[in-house]
Amino acid sequence: MAISNESRAPEMTLDRRLSMAAAVATLALAVGTMVTLAVLLVRADALAGSQQIIAVVWFAFMGAVGVTGAYLLAGRRTAAFFLMVVWLVIAASAVLAAFHWLLGGGVPLGLSVGWGIAVVLLAILVPAAIVAVLVAAVPDGTRSRYGSLVGVSVVSVVVVVAVVNMISFANPVQQDFEQLGRFGLSQRARDIVRQVEEPMTISTVYTAATSAASTDEARTAKADAEARLQRVNELLVEVHRANPRIEVADASGEAARALLMARLRERQQGRTGQHQALLDQLLAVVEELKQAVDAEQAAWKAIADDSFVAAQWDFGATVADTLAQAAGSLQQTDRVVRDQLAASPLPDYVALLDQMTRAIDTVRSVNDAVAQRLEQMAAIPPAARENAPAATDALARATRAVTEARTIVGKPDAPDPAGEPAEIIQRLTDAVGQAAVRMREAATELDNVAGDDPDVRSVLAASRAWRTDFRLTLPDRLSLIARQIEDLRARLAVMLQDANEAALKREVADIRQPLDEIVTLAQSTRSTAAESLQALQNVDAASKRLFASAEDGKPLGRLSALLTDRVNRLLDKTETLEAPTEEGKLPAELSQENIIVIEAGETIKVLSYEDVWPPYVAAAGGPDTEEDTRRFFNGDAALASALLDLTHDEPFARVLLAYTKIPTPPGVSPMQFNPPTGPIPPRALTELRQRLKEANFSVAEWNLAEPMPRADTGEDGAETDEAGPVGPDTDGEPATKDKPDLPTVLLVLPPAPQVMMRGAPPMGGLSDEQLGRVRQAIDDGASAIFLAQQLPPRRGPMGMPMPSRYGWNRYLEDDWGLSVEVDKWVIETVPGETLGQYRLGPTFYFLRMSGFGSGEVAERVGKPLRGRRLFWPYACPVTWDGESLPGGVQAEPLLEVPETDKHIWAVADAQGLSERFRQGRDEIAPDVDNGDLLPPITLAVAATRPGDADRAAARLMVLGIGGGMTDGVVSSPMMYMSDRGLRTLEPARANPELIVNGCYWLIGREQYILAGPLTVQPVAPISQDTQSALWIICVIGLPLVVLAAGGLVLTLRRRG
């Protein structure tokens, strides 16, 4: 091995001629590049901000390279190695940039294609040539030569590795060998994804925030969130693979999330710009408002105690306190709003404006209330001056009358009056009667002192002058005296009638004391009233000024002026702002944890954690109703559904909510008429309507009293869910905006049960005309879903309970051979202690069933819902005779209680069942003799009918679980009473998917039925003991076995 010793004179080992050539080339290139960059930097418009920074750095770097070139020119060997590394790296970077460009990336440095080619070629060839010259300059057989060659070869290999990977990234070959396709996109979702034509960005924002109490829980929650984020990201990668127009990003990191929020904020500003501007103006005025409130508060506190308004009502302190509260509220709101604006990446301007408006409105309402109260106070003195004489006279008369009555019997310490006791009592009775009347008159006169205005009277009643003690006003006190006199008179009258002379004589003596007390009370009241009336007429100057300012509309001085001049104008503006659209909810949606944000043009959609990771539901019949914390991945269906909603302008079909409405009887005011409604009114289906809309259906209502709305663009009115009514009180217009050839699906709601009332025509039920309209629509080609649920017994003609009937049975039985038994209630029980007996669990009123059948339709419609959280309250059976279905009808159960589920059956006596539950009677059993139905029980049916000359082929679904489609079940927690009190279960958000899937099947677009989560065979139950044994064997035993084997091997080796 020939290795020369070059360490003593390294400068002498380089080939002079070659190294000089490399140095000159380096200097030339460095100077050339620096001159070019200098020119670009001097031209202000040549480079953008970041480009200028890069140019400066590059300029400095080339300066260093130039200096090194000069060193090399001076014969310094170390300079050669530095330059070799520099040029090698430049050449390698140029090669990578070239490949990046060739594989579809942009032209390097943002140059034009021509310049790009020139620069890249130059950046590869020239550095490569200089490196080659520098390597050649090092003598053969030296360490430097070996090192140089190794360096070049290593860099070359790194470049080759990078290029190979770049090529493989540009042309990936992928094959999913996972048999169920759990981690990829379902074919249906893939179809929807591929239909996206506009560029779209989907970002995941999984923050793993947790409210867990302990560190362990927090760590577990974080790990769960990270695992779920990974799963979501995998799905998004699949989405991008399926359609490169859809960009996907993980915005869970701080930087990426900030970028996303900034982007969304920019868009949001376009929508809520007016709200934002107004909020800014209100915030600007709030500071001034706070100062004015403080000043007014101080001014009202300073009002003298003997002032009219303060002395009578303590009004100064009251207003000051109220202003202090308003100021506190204003200050708090101001702080909250400013904090939100400062901290939130996407402030909810609409909500903040509302919050601020309400706080300012509080101040405004204080101003209005003070003005009103002062006006009422101001009305009292003139009224008192006008009415005081009459009141004073009346009081004088009343006092005189009672005093005169006393003279008949004398004062308590006076001698007995002369004359017959009966005659004295008779005179006294007449006199106190007169006194009572006068006292009542006086009370009435005093009550009228404030005039007729009840508000002013009420203000007077609250004044100190009018309140003689804690409870009573002056008029009340006079009324009380009158009542005492009347009681005295009644007592005397009884004595006259029944008592003997001796008793009458005693009475004459006994009555003196109470009568004297009444006289004393009347006199004191008279003098108090005189003082009060006088006080009410004397208003001090300060109070007069307050009354005057109230009359001018500025009871709170500068604060009132500020409110009138500026704040009112701003608040008026807030009322004219457009109501926030659906996207007004965006900030609230974005503030949730763990979301997916879809940006499609100007539209933004947010998928919540609940959408993508819905919770599991406990299996039907399970003993425990406690919440299961496990969740499953539904991202495929949720994302595809969202994309479908975003990408389809034309609806697939229109869904008409067909309902009956009872007209107001003639002669009855519509305001007073409260007609019975069906158990599932259209207004209770808001969530379902929204889901149908998201699934690309248009939704409208059809009042069956009218002809079916036409599906055309007729000018005679249009009504769809966007602008149309929600409740049944708003009759549908005759036409919808949909295309005439759009398929129609009728969502037929149960009619109100017929009610028989004595002396009145029956209400509710279904008329032949209404039934005929639905029949005609289906015969003409519409599809239908009939919703039904168990109904309580109806009232018969004599008030007797009668089994309820499903109004649509007449049609279903005649045309389809199906029947819904709404008088039966399918309940779920738990096994009792006695064999064959069952107990009613706390959730007996709803079924937890998602085990859809295995038939052709059930497989399509129900399979995606298997294992989902589905609750069916008040379910009722759907029955049919499979062998005698009319006219080629074919029916198939969708959802069925299997024969093996003995703990579920249909109860005929639903009322009795509720009674049993209330009474806490423990064990029950099916009563077949009384009409109970045992499993198998069909709860939902799909049917088809071939067409003929008179009618089109039709598809139909009948759901005895229709009660599960209402908002109360879909969007509100399900409540139940457990041993530990009232508990709730998360809403059954997936229920409407059955209708959505059903609609797809009815219109023949099964390809849009989303796959839903895949059901994978789970790990079998393992007993706790077995689990512990396995843990010990695997975690401890296996490693020990390995160590033992190792020990054995080592021992054998030593011996052998």
Add this chain to the structure above:
Amino acid sequence: MGKIWTLARRELAGTFFSPLAWVVGALFLCACAFKFCPPPAFWSGSRDAFILVPHQQASLRGLFEMMGVAMVVAAPLLTMRLVAEEVRSGTVETLVTAPITDAQIILGKFAGVMGFYMALLASTVVFLVLMLIFATPDAGVVIMGYLGMLLLGAAFLAAGLFASTLTRYQLLAAVIGIGVVSLLGIFPGRLAPHLPAPLNQVAANLNAQAYLRDFARGMFDSRGLIYFLSLTAGFLFLSVKMLESKRWR
């Protein structure tokens, strides 16, 4: 090829006669078992992260991902002695003067340690058997998972071998190896969400665990294949060059 095979057998035997290899193997299995088996009843935390949990979806995916993480430490520990020990003990002189090329030496050593790694991987079949007893794991996931583990193991072992050529001290070689492997298997995944574009993309593309995850979910992805193979080839090349440098340094 014969020389490589001879050397590989010698290395494999050497590994089996090394106590450290058995300890590493035991620890690797222990880590996998910890992930696989749900802990006994006293464990109060969530059981979702474990694999053989009753009523949970049966999948070995989590096990493969755990193995991938464990290999960040295991691979450098297995390879640290391969060249460093030869250099320290002076036997490298004998080796480099023998009628065998540097590339053959490196390939032989690599094949030997790969043999031990494959035996280690084979021992994890016990988890597959347990899974087969209590559930029906997806065959695609199992096959692709083991393929991914082979590829990842090859890349990490090559990186560890390269680290072993850098120094004569085994411990230092292990530390360097863990650092290099972490740069491929740990840091990119952690850093990618926090880096600005396009660095986050570069980091994401460098993340070996991401490729393993694709394999572990039953997905064959040519990008992962190329990535692992090119990394393996690259590190083996570097190892050859490092060994070669011992001749002329």
